Amino acid sequence: MQTGLHAHAPDSASLARAARxxxxxxxxxxxxxxxxxxxxxxxxxxxxxDAFKPLITAGVVCEEPLPQTSRAGRGQGRPPMGLSFNSxxxxxxxVNVGVRCSQVGLTDLGGAIIAEEEFATxxxxxxxLALLRATIERVxxxxxxxxxxxxxxxxxGPTDARRSRLLYAPHLGWRDVPxxxxxxxxxxxxxxxxxxxxVENDATASALYEARLRLRDxxxxxxxxxxxxxxxxxxxxxxxxxxxxxxxxGNGAGIAGEFGHMTIVAGGKPCxxxxxxxxxxxxSAASARSLYVGDRVQLGGMRAxxxxxxxxxxxxxxxxxxxxxEQIGQYLGIGIGNVIMGLGIPHVLVSGRIVFGWKFIxxxxxxxVAQSMAGKLTxxxxxPGTPTGAGLGGALEVAVDEFLSSGLGV
Ligand SMILES: [Zn+2]
Numbered sequence: 280m281q282t283g284l285h286a287h288a289p290d291s292a293s294l295a296r297a298a299r300x301x302x303x304x305x306x307x308x309x310x311x312x313x314x315x316x317x318x319x320x321x322x323x324x325x326x327x328x329d330a331f332k333p334l335i336t337a338g339v340v341c342e343e344p345l346p347q348t349s350r351a352g353r354g355q356g357r358p359p360m361g362l363s364f365n366s367x368x369x370x371x372x373x374v375n376v377g378v379r380c381s382q383v384g385l386t387d388l389g390g391a392i393i394a395e396e397e398f399a400t401x402x403x404x405x406x407x408l409a410l411l412r413a414t415i416e417r418v419x420x421x422x423x424x425x426x427x428x429x430x431x432x433x434x435x436g437p438t439d440a441r442r443s444r445l446l447y448a449p450h451l452g453w454r455d456v457p458x459x460x461x462x463x464x465x466x467x468x469x470x471x472x473x474x475x476x477x478v479e480n481d482a483t484a485s486a487l488y489e490a491r492l493r494l495r496d497x498x499x500x501x502x503x504x505x506x507x508x509x510x511x512x513x514x515x516x517x518x519x520x521x522x523x524x525x526x527x528x529g530n531g532a533g534i535a536g537e538f539g540h541m542t543i544v545a546g547g548k549p550c551x552x553x554x555x556x557x558x559x560x561x562x563s564a565a566s567a568r569s570l571y572v573g574d575r576v577q578l579g580g581m582r583a584x585x586x587x588x589x590x591x592x593x594x595x596x597x598x599x600x601x602x603x604x605e606q607i608g609q610y611l612g613i614g615i616g617n618v619i620m621g622l623g624i625p626h627v628l629v630s631g632r633i634v635f636g637w638k639f640i641x642x643x644x645x646x647x648v649a650q651s652m653a654g655k656l657t658x659x660x661x662x663p664g665t666p667t668g669a670g671l672g673g674a675l676e677v678a679v680d681e682f683l684s685s686g687l688g689v
Pocket of ligand 1: 551
């Protein structure tokens with residue numbers, strides 16, 4: 280990238296990473312003073328000043344007085360200044376392709392969601408892409424006067440190494456869908472002419488989203504290394520190492536984190552992937568329905584309750600519902616214990632609608648992990664992330680993070 284940091288040491292990967300982290304910190308915690316940025320990244324204040332000089336000149340980053348709360352106890356002198364992204368210049372589109380519903384949203388570098396539309400995901404990929412194109416066009420019209428920089432797409436399955444195609448989405452039955460190509464041709468009104476499209480696995484996108492939420496924390500509790508377990512219709516994993524998402528290497532990039540289909544019950548329930556006993560058949564939010572009904576094929580003609588209904592029943596004191604969520608906690612714990620040991624990363628965030636039932640899941644989950652090899656590690660943790668918001672939020676994050684990583688067009 281073209282910041283001052285790079286100008287001093289253009290070939291240093293670690294400095295490029297520091298520059299990227301500076302930009303992410305500004306976005307997550309803006310307005311933020313140079314002194315605070317320097318403190319949190321452990322660099323000199325002059326390094327921060329040099330890094331932002333070209334960005335301020337180019338109008339990408341601006342300076343504004345810090346709000347009163349963040350300078351309590353200061354005198355009447357010149358108010359300290361904070362750095363912020365200029366939200367009036369560019370905008371980004373996020374597309375969350377969900378198994379049931381999809382969303383298209385619009386954000387700026389300031390992080391505000393300016394527009395959002397939701398619709399049921401069409402069964403056929405071509406119909407879905409056509410609907411996405413039309414929705415993107417409509418949403419883009421709400422950003423008059425700004426320039427579309429990037430489109431980030433979150434998909435429920437692995438992507439190719441270039442992050443342009445969805446390889447396989449088992450719950451949608453889609454294979455090898457050229458999403459970037461299809462959305463790039465969305466140039467009717469010229470707004471998205473030059474915007475590139477980045478397609479990311481939904482768990483990786485959620486990991487980016489959770490990482491940013493934690494960057495706001497000024498106490499230094501930000502997690503630089505964690506496993507994100509996203510449990511909803513299925514289970515996917517996102518990996519963050521040293522503050523960067525890990526996607527796999529070589530031709531395997533885009534595939535890392537596909538743990539939802541590891542077998543945890545020999546000869547268990549059949550799965551959409553064609554195997555039996557997969558983790559997501561026992562620990563996804565969607566699996567609650569069959570765990571609740573048990574071996575009974577019918578509930579006297581009644582429809583099995585959804586996950587959210589089961590959580591409501593558990594909160595109302597129904598034992599069957601509570602027992603269902605406790606079972607999910609155990610199964611989640613079995614898989615999480617395996618994953619912690621397999622990857623050597625002791626911190627786990629759980630996100631997706633499974634989080635709605637956290638108070639019933641948490642106890643059995645922690646007990647199960649504690650009994651596993653992972654439980655012998657000191658300082659392991661499994662915490663809840665956000666139940667909703669990481670879908671579209673993750674897609675928007677994919678777009679903005681790509682922009683921050685690629686030099687901001689300066
Ligand atoms: Zn499976």
